Amino acid sequence: MMKKYGLKAIMLVLxxxxxxxxxxxxxxxxFGRFINVMKDIATNVFQGSHEQKAxxxxxxxAGIDIEQIARDLENKGGGLWQAEKVPSxxxxxxxDEIRDEELPTHTKLLxxxxxxxxxxxxxxxxxxxxxxxxxxxxxxxCQVCHVPKGDNPTALVKKNVHEICYQCHxxxxxxxxxxxxxxxxxxLACHDPHQSDIPKMLKEDSINNTCLKCHDKSNGAKGxxxxxxxxxxxxxxxxxxxxxxxxxxxxxxxKSLMKKEVGLEFCLDxxxxxxxxxxxxxxxxxxxxxxxxxxxxxxxxxxxxxPHSSNHPSILKKDPVQVCxxxxxxxxxxxxxxxxxxxxxxxxxxxxxxxxxxxxxxGKDGGCNACHEPHGSDNFSxxxxxxTKNFYANVENKDFFCFKCHKESKISxxxxxxxxxxxxxxxDVNLHQLHVNDRKGRACRACHDExxxxxxxxxxxxxxxxxxxxxxxxxxxxxGGSCAPACHKKFDYxxxxxxxxxxx
Amino acid sequence: xxxxxWKVYLTMIVTVxxxxxxxxxxxxxxxxxxxxxxxxxxxxxxxxxxxxSRVEIVSDKNERYPLKLTKxxxxxxxxxxxxxxxxxxxxxxxxxGERLAYEAxxxxxxxxxxxxxYKDPPAKYRxxxxxxxxxxxxxxxxxxxxxxxxxxxxxxxVEDSNCxxxxxxxxxxxxxxxxxxxxxxxxCHTGKIGEKNKTLIGQSKYLVPEPVAPxxxxxxxxxxxxxxxxxxxxxxxxxxRCTKCHNPHASQNNMFLREAPNLLCLECxxxxxxxxxxxxxxxxxxxxxxxxxxCHNPHASEHKFFLETPRKHNPTPDIGIRNVIKKQ
Numbered sequence: 018m019m020k021k022y023g024l025k026a027i028m029l030v031l032x033x034x035x036x037x038x039x040x041x042x043x044x045x046x047x048f049g050r051f052i053n054v055m056k057d058i059a060t061n062v063f064q065g066s067h068e069q070k071a072x073x074x075x076x077x078x079a080g081i082d083i084e085q086i087a088r089d090l091e092n093k094g095g096g097l098w099q100a101e102k103v104p105s106x107x108x109x110x111x112x113d114e115i116r117d118e119e120l121p122t123h124t125k126l127l128x129x130x131x132x133x134x135x136x137x138x139x140x141x142x143x144x145x146x147x148x149x150x151x152x153x154x155x156x157x158x159c160q161v162c163h164v165p166k167g168d169n170p171t172a173l174v175k176k177n178v179h180e181i182c183y184q185c186h187x188x189x190x191x192x193x194x195x196x197x198x199x200x201x202x203x204x205l206a207c208h209d210p211h212q213s214d215i216p217k218m219l220k221e222d223s224i225n226n227t228c229l230k231c232h233d234k235s236n237g238a239k240g241x242x243x244x245x246x247x248x249x250x251x252x253x254x255x256x257x258x259x260x261x262x263x264x265x266x267x268x269x270x271x272k273s274l275m276k277k278e279v280g281l282e283f284c285l286d287x288x289x290x291x292x293x294x295x296x297x298x299x300x301x302x303x304x305x306x307x308x309x310x311x312x313x314x315x316x317x318x319x320x321x322x323x324p325h326s327s328n329h330p331s332i333l334k335k336d337p338v339q340v341c342x343x344x345x346x347x348x349x350x351x352x353x354x355x356x357x358x359x360x361x362x363x364x365x366x367x368x369x370x371x372x373x374x375x376x377x378x379x380g381k382d383g384g385c386n387a388c389h390e391p392h393g394s395d396n397f398s399x400x401x402x403x404x405t406k407n408f409y410a411n412v413e414n415k416d417f418f419c420f421k422c423h424k425e426s427k428i429s430x431x432x433x434x435x436x437x438x439x440x441x442x443x444x445d446v447n448l449h450q451l452h453v454n455d456r457k458g459r460a461c462r463a464c465h466d467e468x469x470x471x472x473x474x475x476x477x478x479x480x481x482x483x484x485x486x487x488x489x490x491x492x493x494x495x496x497g498g499s500c501a502p503a504c505h506k507k508f509d510y511x512x513x514x515x516x517x518x519x520x521x
Numbered sequence: 522x523x524x525x526x527w528k529v530y531l532t533m534i535v536t537v538x539x540x541x542x543x544x545x546x547x548x549x550x551x552x553x554x555x556x557x558x559x560x561x562x563x564x565x566x567x568x569x570x571x572x573x574s575r576v577e578i579v580s581d582k583n584e585r586y587p588l589k590l591t592k593x594x595x596x597x598x599x600x601x602x603x604x605x606x607x608x609x610x611x612x613x614x615x616x617x618g619e620r621l622a623y624e625a626x627x628x629x630x631x632x633x634x635x636x637x638x639y640k641d642p643p644a645k646y647r648x649x650x651x652x653x654x655x656x657x658x659x660x661x662x663x664x665x666x667x668x669x670x671x672x673x674x675x676x677x678x679v680e681d682s683n684c685x686x687x688x689x690x691x692x693x694x695x696x697x698x699x700x701x702x703x704x705x706x707x708x709c710h711t712g713k714i715g716e717k718n719k720t721l722i723g724q725s726k727y728l729v730p731e732p733v734a735p736x737x738x739x740x741x742x743x744x745x746x747x748x749x750x751x752x753x754x755x756x757x758x759x760x761x762r763c764t765k766c767h768n769p770h771a772s773q774n775n776m777f778l779r780e781a782p783n784l785l786c787l788e789c790x791x792x793x794x795x796x797x798x799x800x801x802x803x804x805x806x807x808x809x810x811x812x813x814x815x816c817h818n819p820h821a822s823e824h825k826f827f828l829e830t831p832r833k834h835n836p837t838p839d840i841g842i843r844n845v846i847k848k849q
Contacts, residue, residue: 479674483740487703488677503675503699 134159147212153185154211161185162210179204190268197240199267206231207266228260243273249326255287256325263324281311284318297392304393306353310344311392313352320344321391329379337384338375341391353397361468368469373422375468382422388467408482410453410460419461428453436512441474443497444515451519464489464502545570546615546623550656551649556642557604557631559770561690564588564627565599566613573615573622578602581610594663601690606633608643634765635779635788650725668707675703682706694771700740701770709736709769717762733769734761744820751821758820766819786813 134157153161162181164172175181179202190199198206207227208218221227225247231238234246247256255262264274271278281301289298301311314320320343323334333340346362365371373380374387385391390401397406402418410417426438431454432445441448452459461467466477473493479486480502487503494511501507509516549565566576566588576588576598582605588598602611608630615623630646633639657666665683676682682704692702700708706727714722715730730736738745748754757765766785767777774781780788787794793813813819817827824830 478677482699484673485700485705485708485740486674487699488675490677503703506695506697506702 143211147214149214149216149218150212151210151218177202178210192268193270194272194274195268196266196274224259224261225257228264228266245325247326249323249332250328251330251332252326253324253332279317279319281317300392304390304399305395306397306399307393308391308399309349309352314344336378337386338378341385341389351398353399365469368466368471370471370473370475371469372467372475387422388418405460405462407460408463408480409457417461440512441510442512443510443518444512446515446519448510448518546573546576546613546625548613548625548627549659551651553627554646555629555649556646557629558634559691560604560606560631561601562604562609562611562629562631563599563601563687564611564613565597566615566625568596568598568615570615570617570623571596572617574618575616577614577616579612579614581608597663604629604631606631606636606639635785637788648721648724650727652725652727670705670707672707675705679704691770694768694773696773696775696777697771698769698777708739709733711736732761733764734758737763737769748821752823753825753827754821755819755827782814782819783812786817786819 139154139157139159153159160174161184162173164174173181182204198204207220209220210218213219214222215224217224219227221230229245229247230236231241232243232245234244235248245256260266263276265276266274269275273279275283277283285298285301288294289296301307310320311317318324321333321340323332325332327333329336329340331337335343342362342365345358346360348357348360350356351358365375374383374385378384386401388400390396390399393399394401396403398404400418402421404417404419424438426433428447428449430438430447431450433439433442433447434445439447439449452464453461462477463480464477465475467475470476471478472489472491476491477489479488481487482503485503490499490501490507492499494509496513497509497511497516499507499509508518510518545568547567547569549567555562564578568576578586578588578600580586580602584602586600586602588600590596590598608628611627611629613625613627614621628646630642631639632642652666660666664686667683669681669683670676679685679702684704684706688706692698700706709729710727711730712726712728713730714728715732715735717731718728721728734745748758757763763769766779768779769777772778778785816829818829819827822828
């Protein structure tokens with residue numbers, strides 16, 4: 018037993034010593050190099066990776082049957098390889114619509130006849146080498162593009178750069194809209210013909226920066242008409258990730274080089290299945306009252322939202338009041354009942370005292386969306402919560418959303434001297450309670466304008482009663498005021514020297 | 522002797538004719554023998570004799586009202602006086618210094634909607650309307666006679682209404698109806714006629730159709746709905762004669778009632794008047810002015826006799842009128 022194993026062990030040790038000696042002598046180097054080259058060619062040719070690890074000499078190329086290797090690799094691990102090859106679809110876009118732009122695979126054998134330059138001989142300005150190398154460049158096949166003219170190989174084989182590119186990159190751009198540089202044959206506007214630090218041989222350090230080089234609002238290039246900003250406080254995640262999530266860099270059948278027709282569905286494809294966010298498709302389809310901006314507008318989502326970035330929450334184009342005034346600066350027809358909505362811009366212009374969410378659109382609970390639900394709602398006027406259209410409101414149903422911000426004690430406390438609760442008092446009699454807490458309780462909006470007013474405390478100029486506008490005739494006084502609406506004759510109230518309202 | 526008699530006779534004629542208005546003092550229309558439906562009459566006098574120093578209205582009850590020169594004109598003075606139901610004999614006296622120089626007489630009839638005795642004026646009285654083109658010409662020099670009310674929007678300052686200066690008295694009572702006190706006159710005074718005042722067609726541009734109920738129901742539509750569903754309706758309600766009990770402009774009584782509730786009811790239902798001792802002893806009829814409507818609904822009811830609830834006999838005067846009226 019001992020003898021048998023001992024012999025094998027001795028043989029192994031001997032083999033090891035022989036390999037080390039051979040390696041030292043140079044024979045192993047060639048063997049290891051051959052394996053490296055094989056591996057390299059395999060990855061280069063089949064995976065389309067331009068990563069450079071070794072250069073290939075003529076002798077080495079001559080001894081390799083690349084086609085055989087390709088067949089072997091395909092038979093062996095083809096399934097796995099193909100799965101990797103399928104481009105990952107940007108979110109929301111079906112896979113089959115992604116155009117798989119065919120990268121030319123240069124069989125190096127075909128390049129055998131070209132005069133190649135060793136990497137060490139390439140011009141100094143192209144050094145140090147970057148991570149991704151253009152294949153002809155990597156192979157030192159400068160002649161593919163350049164005319165050899167002594168020491169200056171910068172002259173091109175064809176006058177137009179794009180003609181050279183299209184020799185190998187045989188994709189033709191024939192869709193409805195072309196990117197301007199594509200149309201102009203200006204491939205080099207974005208791509209570097211030699212090398213790059215990022216895939217796709219882009220000139221800049223990222224896809225987005227390549228695009229923003231021309232399309233950024235702040236340093237917009239000459240002749241460019243479409244600008245975006247990605248510097249906003251709030252960024253659209255796909256845009257932040259890559260412009261190519263939604264756009265095609267070269268050509269498209271849809272405006273703005275979109276990968277799919279822009280519309281409600283385009284946005285909803287993502288915004289119906291984002292974790293921890295509301296299912297927008299369900300919401301928009303199910304609400305009773307729809308918002309015209311979502312339903313009938315030209316731009317749909319883009320009427321209000323910037324698809325790239327902005328300084329306003331929800332990536333709104335403007336602050337959450339101004340964006341609404343974009344349409345509501347005129348009397349528009351309401352979708353819910355066909356009535357005409359007020360020109361709120363004019364209303365705000367004419368009435369200097371504004372409700373806080375309008376006054377401070379960027380504050381907490383600011384903007385029109387403090388009360389309105391811009392994507393539609395089950396409540397009239399697309400309000401977030403129930404309210405009443407009526408002058409009178411039943412006291413039991415106090416579930417008005419005014420009390421989301423305002424304290425309910427404002428109307429429920431019969432007597433109080435606390436200015437925090439209400440200043441609408443005659444002495445300690447809470448006049449809010451007196452007006453509201455009754456079978457014929459008046460709704461908040463009977464006296465208050467929820468948007469803006471000429472008067473303090475958002476007191477209305479007119480209250481609508483049975484279709485007639487009656488002035489409230491509110492007069493402010495240091496410790497109180499007076500009203501002479503249609504409901505009663507002129508009554509004064511005074512917090513310090515009560516006039517006796519509500520005592521009879 | 523006979524000369525003396527003649528002298529006295531002549532003096533009398535001169536005196537009487539001297540006291541006749543006409544050349545010295547002109548009383549503006551609508552004029553004599555007019556029927557009034559509101560308890561106010563405006564007397565406007567034009568002073569042709571500029572020596573007149575003072576004008577006074579004397580009622581048949583000898584109440585005296587001095588006339589003041591109007592703000593707008595220096596030769597016209599005006600006064601609104603309160604009428605009492607029935608015939609009102611009014612004298613207008615013009616003085617030069619302390620001497621009574623001119624006199625004019627006017628007989629008016631204030632038709633009461635409530636009191637039976639004053640519902641039918643004698644034949645000599647007529648419905649007369651001031652707002653005719655000819656009459657308006659008399660005032661147009663100083664007054665804007667047009668309607669300056671914006672449809673559906675009340676005046677912020679009611680004095681801006683062109684109607685206000687002449688008609689303000691009808692809204693001065695404690696309880697004023699919102700359209701009236703906000704001077705939205707033409708919301709009711711449309712000039713249209715109804716079944717009951719057909720004969721007045723074309724006489725004034727400010728007529729109100731009678732029966733008036735459709736006009737009222739423009740706003741008070743909820744009342745109509747609730748009464749229509751009831752089994753029994755009070756006759757005036759059914760006939761649409763709201764203004765029989767309610768004054769559409771203003772009143773001293775709650776709910777713009779023309780009189781205190783009981784007074785209104787008993788004017789027609791006099792047989793229900795209780796003898797004093799019964800009234801005093803009855804717990805349920807404690808509050809006399811409102812006792813009827815503690816149990817009866819004056820408009821409509823599901824139950825006989827317009828009872829609020831059948832055979833309700835749980836009188837608690839504290840929750841009397843308000844509770845009942847609220848349910849209207």
